[in-house]
Amino acid sequence: MKDTAAPSTPRSSNCIWDAVIVGAGHNGLVTANYLARSGLDVLVVEKNDWIGGAAVSRELYPGFTYSNCSYVCSLFRPEIMRDLDLPAHGLQVLPYEGGAVFQRDGGYLATYRDHEANRREIARHSPRDAENYDRYARDLMRHCRFIRPLLMRTPPDPASFKPRDLSEMAYLARQFLALGADEAADMVRFWTMSISDYLDEYFENDTLKAYMTVAAITGTALGPMSPGTAYVLLHHYMGDVDGNIGAWGYARGGMGAVSQALAASFRGAGGTLRENAPVARILVRSGRAEGVVLEDGEEILARRVISNMDVKRTFLNCMDPTDLPEAFLGRVRSFKSRGSSGKLNIALDGAPEFPALPDGSPCLRGDLHFTDSVERAERAYDDWKAGRWSADPFQDTMIPSMIDPTMAPPGKHFMSCFVQYCPPKLRNGADGERDWTDNDRDAFGKAVIDQIEDYAPGFKQRILHVEVRTPRELEAEVGLTDGNIFQGELTFDQLLFNRPVPGYAQYRGPVPDLWMCGSSTHPGGGVMGAPGRNAAAEILRSMRGGVGNRAEMRDAYPVL
Amino acid sequence: MNDLRHHFRTPLMRSPFHPRVEAANVLNAWAPWAGVTTALNFGDVAMEHSSIRNSASLYDISPMIKYAIEGPGAAAYLDRLTLRRASALPVGAVQYTSWCNDAGHVLDDGTLFRLGEDRFRLCCQERHLPWLQDSAIGFDVSIRDETEAIAGLSLQGPTSFSVLSAAGGADLASLKPFRLAEMHLGPAGPVMVSRTGFTGDLGYEIWTTPDRALDLWDHLMAAGTPHRLRPVGTEALNIARIEAGFIIANMDFICAEQVLRPDRARQPDEIGLGWMVDLDKGAFNGRNAIRAAREGGMLHWALVGLDIEGNVPAEGAELYLDGKKAVGQVTAAVWSPTTKRNLALAQIRRPWHRDAGDRLRAEIYALRELQYHKLMLRARIARRPFFNPPRRRATPPGMF
Ligand SMILES: Cc1cc2nc3c(=O)[nH]c(=O)nc-3n(C[C@H](O)[C@H](O)[C@H](O)COP(=O)(O)OP(=O)(O)OC[C@H]3O[C@@H](n4cnc5c(N)ncnc54)[C@H](O)[C@@H]3O)c2cc1C
Numbered sequence: 001m002k003d004t005a006a007p008s009t010p011r012s013s014n015c016i017w018d019a020v021i022v023g024a025g026h027n028g029l030v031t032a033n034y035l036a037r038s039g040l041d042v043l044v045v046e047k048n049d050w051i052g053g054a055a056v057s058r059e060l061y062p063g064f065t066y067s068n069c070s071y072v073c074s075l076f077r078p079e080i081m082r083d084l085d086l087p088a089h090g091l092q093v094l095p096y097e098g099g100a101v102f103q104r105d106g107g108y109l110a111t112y113r114d115h116e117a118n119r120r121e122i123a124r125h126s127p128r129d130a131e132n133y134d135r136y137a138r139d140l141m142r143h144c145r146f147i148r149p150l151l152m153r154t155p156p157d158p159a160s161f162k163p164r165d166l167s168e169m170a171y172l173a174r175q176f177l178a179l180g181a182d183e184a185a186d187m188v189r190f191w192t193m194s195i196s197d198y199l200d201e202y203f204e205n206d207t208l209k210a211y212m213t214v215a216a217i218t219g220t221a222l223g224p225m226s227p228g229t230a231y232v233l234l235h236h237y238m239g240d241v242d243g244n245i246g247a248w249g250y251a252r253g254g255m256g257a258v259s260q261a262l263a264a265s266f267r268g269a270g271g272t273l274r275e276n277a278p279v280a281r282i283l284v285r286s287g288r289a290e291g292v293v294l295e296d297g298e299e300i301l302a303r304r305v306i307s308n309m310d311v312k313r314t315f316l317n318c319m320d321p322t323d324l325p326e327a328f329l330g331r332v333r334s335f336k337s338r339g340s341s342g343k344l345n346i347a348l349d350g351a352p353e354f355p356a357l358p359d360g361s362p363c364l365r366g367d368l369h370f371t372d373s374v375e376r377a378e379r380a381y382d383d384w385k386a387g388r389w390s391a392d393p394f395q396d397t398m399i400p401s402m403i404d405p406t407m408a409p410p411g412k413h414f415m416s417c418f419v420q421y422c423p424p425k426l427r428n429g430a431d432g433e434r435d436w437t438d439n440d441r442d443a444f445g446k447a448v449i450d451q452i453e454d455y456a457p458g459f460k461q462r463i464l465h466v467e468v469r470t471p472r473e474l475e476a477e478v479g480l481t482d483g484n485i486f487q488g489e490l491t492f493d494q495l496l497f498n499r500p501v502p503g504y505a506q507y508r509g510p511v512p513d514l515w516m517c518g519s520s521t522h523p524g525g526g527v528m529g530a531p532g533r534n535a536a537a538e539i540l541r542s543m544r545g546g547v548g549n550r551a552e553m554r555d556a557y558p559v560l
Numbered sequence: 561m562n563d564l565r566h567h568f569r570t571p572l573m574r575s576p577f578h579p580r581v582e583a584a585n586v587l588n589a590w591a592p593w594a595g596v597t598t599a600l601n602f603g604d605v606a607m608e609h610s611s612i613r614n615s616a617s618l619y620d621i622s623p624m625i626k627y628a629i630e631g632p633g634a635a636a637y638l639d640r641l642t643l644r645r646a647s648a649l650p651v652g653a654v655q656y657t658s659w660c661n662d663a664g665h666v667l668d669d670g671t672l673f674r675l676g677e678d679r680f681r682l683c684c685q686e687r688h689l690p691w692l693q694d695s696a697i698g699f700d701v702s703i704r705d706e707t708e709a710i711a712g713l714s715l716q717g718p719t720s721f722s723v724l725s726a727a728g729g730a731d732l733a734s735l736k737p738f739r740l741a742e743m744h745l746g747p748a749g750p751v752m753v754s755r756t757g758f759t760g761d762l763g764y765e766i767w768t769t770p771d772r773a774l775d776l777w778d779h780l781m782a783a784g785t786p787h788r789l790r791p792v793g794t795e796a797l798n799i800a801r802i803e804a805g806f807i808i809a810n811m812d813f814i815c816a817e818q819v820l821r822p823d824r825a826r827q828p829d830e831i832g833l834g835w836m837v838d839l840d841k842g843a844f845n846g847r848n849a850i851r852a853a854r855e856g857g858m859l860h861w862a863l864v865g866l867d868i869e870g871n872v873p874a875e876g877a878e879l880y881l882d883g884k885k886a887v888g889q890v891t892a893a894v895w896s897p898t899t900k901r902n903l904a905l906a907q908i909r910r911p912w913h914r915d916a917g918d919r920l921r922a923e924i925y926a927l928r929e930l931q932y933h934k935l936m937l938r939a940r941i942a943r944r945p946f947f948n949p950p951r952r953r954a955t956p957p958g959m960f
Contacts, residue, residue, distance in 0.1 A: 078871065081900045087947075092898065094614050095606045113604055114587075242606065242897040243871055252614055403788065405615050405719050405960040410786040557871045560926055560933045 017043045019539070020292055020302035022279045022318070023479070023518065025053025026076075028308030029262035030532030031517040031539070033084045036271035037551030038540055043300065044271065045292065047278035047479065050256075051263055053308070054478050054485065055527045057256025061465035064414050065407045066345040067254040068467065069478060069485070071398060071416040072096075072367075074239030074248040075528035076258060077152065079554040083533075084265045091261035092252040095241045096403050099366030100357065101211045102455045108356045109207045109372075110363050113247075126205035136202045137246075142183070143190055144238045144245055145559050146175065151238070151523045151530045152556045154538055155497040155505045191492050195229040196374050206373040213377050214369060214396055217420060219485040219525065221338035223381030224374050228491040235490050235524065248367075250400045254407060258527055282307070282314070282514065284323040289514035304513040306535065310487035311335055311500040311520035313479055314509075328510045331501040335520070336494060339471030339483030340384060342422035344448050346415040347408070347464040351399070352456040365402040370395055370451050380421055387427025389444045389470075393451060394420045412464075419448050424471040424482040436472040444470060486525025487518050496522060507535040508542075515539055572597045575622040576711040576773035580781075584791050591794060594685070594707075596623035601793035606897070608796035612759050613898050613947075615788030615960070616717040618780060619797055621765060622773070625687055626707045629680040633700035638672065638680060640844050641695050643828060643836040649674045654738045654756050658833050664849030665816035665825035667691060668809050669833065671756060673740060681706070685809040691817065695845065711773040715780065716763030716800075718949075719787040721957035724764055727783035729753060733956035748776040758797065760804025762951045762958075787960075802894045802903055805865055805944025807831060812863065812891040812905055827853055830861035831907075832944070862913035863891075866904040867942040868922050871895055872935060874904045877922040883936055887912045890922060898947050904939070916941060 019035050021028045024046035036042045050056060054069035073093050081091060100110045109125055112118045123130035156168035176184060190198065195216035199209045215236035216229040223229075241249040251257040263273060280295045282305050291301035307314040315324060315332045357363055371377050371394045380390035396418040401408040408414045422444065428434035445468035453459045471483020480487060488494055497505040500520040507515050517535035519525035533553065540547055573596045575581065581599050589600035598620060601608060611617045629638065638646030642657045649655050651674050658669040670684030682692075692703045715723060724732055728746045732753070735741055740754035749772050757763035768776050781789060801808070809815050813831045814824045827850055828834050837850055853859050868874050873895050879888035888908030896903045904922070912920070920939040925932045951958055 078900050087899045087901075092613065094610050095897075097604065097607055113607070242900075243895060244606065403610075403614070405722075405788055410722070554869075560872070560928050 015301070017041050017300065017302040019043070019304050019306055020045060020300055021306045021308055021517070022282070022292060022314075023047075023053060023308030024051035024259070024263070024273060024275070025308045025478075025518060026055040026259050026262060026527055026529060027518050027532030027535075028053075028306070029259060029266055030080060030084070030529045031306055031308070031536045032271055033262060033266045033269060034533065034536035034551045034553060035539065036266055036269040037084075038547045039549055040547070042266075042271045043302070044266070044273045045277040045279055045294070045300065046273070046275050048477070049275050051273065051275060052256050052259030054474075054480065055255045055259045057254030057260075060345070060467055061347040063409050064347040064412070064465070065254050066414060066467060067251075067256070067400065067416055068345060068469070069343065069474070070255045070527050071250075071400065071418065072248045073251045073255065073258065073527060074236075074241055074246075075526040076239070077529050077533065077556075078240075079152065079556060080529040080533050083552050083554055084262065086258075086261040086265060089261040089264040089268070090253075091257055093241055093249045094252055094403055095244070095247060095249045096398075097365050098362040099368065100361075100363040101207055101369040101372055102354065102356055103207055103372040106356055108363070109211060110361070111211070111366070112362070122205075122208060125207060126203070129203045129205045129208050132202045139186070140234065140237055141245065143187065143234050146179070146187065147234060147238050148559055149175070149556050150496070151528070152533060154507070154534050155499075155522050157503060157506060158497055159503060190234070191231050192227055193230040194225050194227050195233055196224040196378075198230045199374070206375075209374050210371050210377060211369065213374055214367075214394075217377065217381070217394070218396065218418070219341055220489055220491070221336075221340040221384065221421070221484075222491070223378045225378050226381075231492055231495075232490050235526065239526075239528070250404055252404050252406060254400070254404075255527060279318060282319050284320065284511055284514075288512040289509070304515060304539065306515040306517050306539070307509070308518045308532075309479055310337060310481050310484075310518055311516065312337055312481040314516065323511060325510050328501060328504070335488055335500050336491070337481045337484035337488045339424035339474065339480070339485075340421050341474075341483070341485050342389065342419045342444060342448075342471070343469040344415075344417040344419065344445055345467040345469075346417065347466075348413040348415055349462045349464055350411060351402070351413055352415070352452070352459045352462060354456045356455065364399060366398070368395070368397040370455060384421035384423050387423050387425065387433065389422045389440075389447065390420065391447060393448055395448065395451065397452070417448055417452070422470050422483070424475075436470050441468050441470050441472070444468065487520040488525070490524050495524065499524060507538045571595075573708075575620050576770035577620045577622060577713070577777050580774060580777045581620055581791070585793075589793065593794070594623040594625055594687075598623060599791070599793040601795045602791050605793070605795045605799075608790065608792035609799045609897060611788065611790045612717050612761060612792060612796060612800045614718065615790075616715060616719040616723045616784055617759075617792040617796070618777070618784070618789060619714040619716070619792050621712040621714045622710070624683050624707070624712065625685065626705070626710055627682045627689070627692060628704045628706045629682055629692070629701060630678060630704075631699070631701035632678055634678050634680050637696055637699035637701045639841060640699070641692070642672070643833070643838060643844065643846075645838050645841045646672060646674075646680070651676055652740055654740060654754050658828060658836055660828065660846030660850070661816050662846060662849060663816070663825065664827045664846035664853060665819070666813060666828055666831060666833065667816050669807070673754065675740075686815050686818070688817070709769070710767055711770045711776070712765055712767045713776060713780065714757050714763065714765050715789075716757045716759040716761050718762055718951055718958070719789070719960045720763045722787045722959045723780065723784040723789050724753070724766075726787065727780055736955045737953055745776065746779055748772060748779040751776065758804070758806055759800040760806070760945050760947060760952060761800070761949060762954070798892075799894050799896065802892050802905065803896050803898050803945070803947040805905070805946055807863065807905065808892075813907070826861060826907075827859060829854065829859050830863065832863040859910060861907050862910055864906055864908050864913050865942045865944040865946060866890070866906050866920075866922070866939045867946075868893075868902040868904055868939045869937040870935065871902055872924055872926045872937070873902060874922040874924050874937070874939070877904070877924045879906055879908060879939060880921045880923060880936070881912060881916060882919050883921050887916075887920070896946065901946065902937075903942075903946050913941065
């Protein structure tokens with residue numbers, strides 16, 4: 001879709017924008033909105049002819065809308081939706097129900113939204129686990145209550161003596177000390193443990209544990225037995241749908257609806273968006289960021305440059321290394337952004353049938369999985385380590401059109417298969433590496449489809465079209481370095497004041513007037529909007545007095 | 561079995577749709593509505609509400625009180641009874657209206673259907689037979705309670721047009737809001753369809769006789785499945801109606817006939833219904849009192865929509881000016897999944913319905929694990945409807 005609001009001829013280079021934002025990912029658009037609503041003259045430049053980055057919906061097969069990358073919504077902060085009036089611009093989040101792990105022996109373990117139905121379902125597999133589930137959920141909720149207030153706060157710089165950093169450090173310390181010794185110990189263990197060890201403390205049933213593992217390895221180049229995966233689980237659990245913490249939903253019209261609503265709100269606030277405008281280089285002159293140069297050579301000048309690209313693409317691909325401190329560059333190079341995920345988007349002629357599920361089961365309206373033990377998930381990760389895609393892949397598969405009537409014609413369906421593991425490069429010979437080829441991609445796609453067919457005979461016959469995406473496609477299309485879906489892994493060493501680089505966690509780049517607002521920054525990846533919002537807060541704060549009418553920006557809703 | 565002396569055994573009546581409602585009411589969540597057993601939910605309020613805004617929902621409205629108002633003098637009678645000009649309502653149209661006693665205090669609000677030149681139907685929340693009959697003196701009109709003679713289903717949501725089309729509804733595309741038409745819906749037979757509802761969304765109400773009720777339910781559910789139709793209960797509907805900014809008698813205002821404490825009675829202007837009052841149409845019940853109150857500055861209250869900070873619903877909250885002076889009361893409140901706002905309806909003392917600026921606070925007591933968190937959250941007066949999608953009025957309607 002073309003941008004009708006943008007001027008038909010680009011502004012000449014003698015015009016200076018208040019801010020140019022590189023990338024129309026959802027975070028770039030969030031920052032853009034807050035700045036435009038504060039009266040700044042804001043330009044967003046996006047390399048693709050579509051917007052949204054990894055929050056995008058495209059029609060690749062007539063009549064079907066795909067959520068091409070991200071596919072479920074929970075993390076997006078409701079405070080941001082409200083500040084930017086996104087529902088009025090078309091954003092609607094739909095809760096979904098149920099889900100299931102299919103077992104190799106023909107059985108399944110379901111989840112249900114109803115507490116009692118869910119308890120009895122787990123009890124079918126383990127009466128003990130069914131009763132422990134509530135304690136587990138309670139404990140996770142405690143961790144959520146700790147982390148949620150941190151999402152919309154700029155992390156302090158522990159090395160700084162500025163009053164704001166000191167008071168923010170004190171705030172963190174207070175939060176932590178308020179926990180009490182046992183809880184604090186639990187917290188630290190939780191933030192550093194493997195999900196497998198963590199689950200072993202609660203549960204005995206392997207299928208249940210495999211189910212709980214999903215969110216702990218999503219988007220992460222770690223296996224369930226790797227330390228640090230428990231935190232990744234929390235990252236996926238701390239969102240909510242209308243206050244229902246841990247619940248996920250669909251954006252009506254696909255995840256691109258988030259970006260479309262942001263773009264509509266931005267244009268309504270007078271902002272300008274240019275698609276098909278790839279940035280080749282961020283301009284640094286006289287020691288400050290002065291604008292960007294597009295690939296066709298056009299120079300765009302601005303009082304500040306804000307990058308929505310990941311930290312590696314920003315500093316390693318789009319800047320002159322001589323403009324950057326060497327130590328900083330070194331940190332950026334070692335920032336972990338190993339890709340681990342692939343995705344299939346499938347147009348179906350009819351709903352797949354899973355004989356394991358009873359008639360009328362709501363599970364098809366939720367998330368579906370085919371890995372029924374933690375060990376199988378770990379083995380899938382072994383393939384990644386060996387430089388192969390998983391022969392027995394790990395899927396988070398959904399059929400959003402079961403709920404959303406806008407995504408496929410009545411009776412037909414859109415299926416989204418998120419798959420692990422997929423390495424960014426494939427092993428070549430004993431210790432060489434090579435790029436993915438189209439053949440590799442198709443073979444990976446086949447492994448995924450074959451796995452579904454095993455549990456849903458006849459599935460293949462219903463396929464009308466498939467989009468297969470490996471880290472190669474994710475990098476080429478969205479610009480995610482090595483295809484890492486979070487613009488950098490969400491492990492504890494890369495969180496809070498260490499994200500993306502110690503000393504640079506406050507959205508400021510190492511060059512004056514250069515800022516970062518993407519998922520590479522605190523609090524990280526997912527369609528959350530918090531990095532973009534926090535970056536805008538810092539930019540506006542840096543302008544002091546310079547902004548007339550500051551946009552409404554809510555603090556996080558209190559945790560009672 | 562049908563011994564009418566045995567009401568003590570079954571105080572609540574059953575709706576004509578009861579067998580289907582009962583089968584789907586998996587949590588046995590029941591509540592009485594106008595003496596009928598009705599479903600509060602069908603197991604999942606959030607999913608049900610979502611279907612009202614995302615796909616399509618089916619809600620049993622049979623318990624609504626319905627009066628047949630018929631005769632050559634019906635239109636003139638209704639002009640005299642209600643606030644609006646009923647005689648201007650074309651045959652085949654529906655009017656949202658209200659009526660008052662001589663003090664100008666609201667007795668109820670409801671929808672008035674003009675089924676023929678001399679035939680009307682009035683649907684409302686409370687029972688008013690004596691009032692309606694006594695008001696008919698001097699008019700050539702008969703008034704009869706037909707509540708139990710008519711079964712009704714409300715089909716609401718963005719795919720409701722798709723559902724009803726799939727069910728065989730002909731000429732549906734041209735049916736405008738607040739219009740009605742007779743249709744034949746396959747095995748469900750002849751029905752009356754009105755483009756009305758209580759959700760503020762695209763939707764229809766479908767009226768039939770009790771003997772054909774189950775056929776209608778089954779036929780709609782079958783036709784609606786590919787369009788994600790699901791039954792919804794009163795809890796989901798209540799969220800939707802607050803989003804739409806609609807009021808309910810005896811929840812957002814007290815019906816004048818039932819008011820015990822005289823200061824609780826309200827004029828139309830005091831509950832947001834002032835726009836209905838047609839002072840130019842000639843005499844009607846309450847006219848002089850309404851005019852006198854307007855002219856004499858005797859209106860004390862107003863009904864407003866509120867957008868409240870945070871995400872804790874303000875049910876029952878008291879409203880304070882500058883945190884000190886009590887100026888009103890929340891009558892309905894909900895966290896709105898559609899608008900992502902914390903919404904409420906409230907009665908507020910004049911002139912604060914206009915002049916409160918940023919000075920209003922809602923005092924909320926949130927009970928969490930046996931302790932109250934007391935919150936004083938900023939409340940801003942907001943325009944109703946809070947949610948008003950273009951599809952509500954689009955003719956022809958879209959498929960979703
Ligand atoms: C396959 C996949 C599945 C996912 N699933 C989910 C999910 O279900 N739920 C969830 O919450 N999160 C999910 N995520 C994560 C989430 O989508 C991302 O973390 C998030 O969308 C990142 O947003 P962002 O704005 O920070 O950056 P991005 O979306 O990466 O945006 C960066 C933008 O910059 C543009 N750009 C790059 N280079 C240039 C250049 N040189 N010039 C101009 N523009 C440029 C890109 O085109 C892009 O639009 C998923 C991600 C992927 C890839």
